[in-house]
Amino acid sequence: MxxxxxxxxxxxxxxxxxxxxxxxxxxxxxxERQPGNDLSMNAMAVLGLLHRKGEQTVGQLAAFERVQPPSMTRTVTCLQDGGYVERRPHPTDGRQVVVVLTDLGRDTVIADRRRRDEWLTRRLAALSTEERDLLRRAAPLLDRLAQED
Known part of the structure; x- marks a missing residue:
């Protein structure tokens, strides 16, 4: 081998x-997710996207997450039922709605990220300075790979 x-x-x-x-x-x-967080990784990804980018239509969320709109509609409905998001009228297109984070949704994202960032920070501290510098340079490249089609 x-x-x-x-x-x-x-x-x-x-x-x-x-x-x-x-x-x-x-x-x-x-x-390393926040204890008690029963949301799926897909649901957390939607909350994270809304936290980063602000209100989005279901179609925008579906396109970003690369799922079909009916699938995203189900995810948004579950998040709305749990109080994590709200649907509001679209400001310029009466046929659409936008999905907006609630305080609960924002708090959930922040707590979840904090816990995972703390774990990763502890792991990074065990690496050498040179290894951490290499990862600093690699992170934007990995992000670019993830973004490109």
């Missing part, structure tokens, strides 16, 4: 290593 260093020398090998590492980190961060 080839060594990890040899596999990573090819783009396909690097892709495989990144996929595995990112998925493991995602699962680990998911396990």
């Amino acid at each position: 080839p060594s990890v260093e040899k596999v990573a020398r090819t783009d396909a090998g690097l892709a495989a290593e990144l996929r595995i590492a990112v998925m493991r980190l995602r699962r680990r961060l998911a396990s």
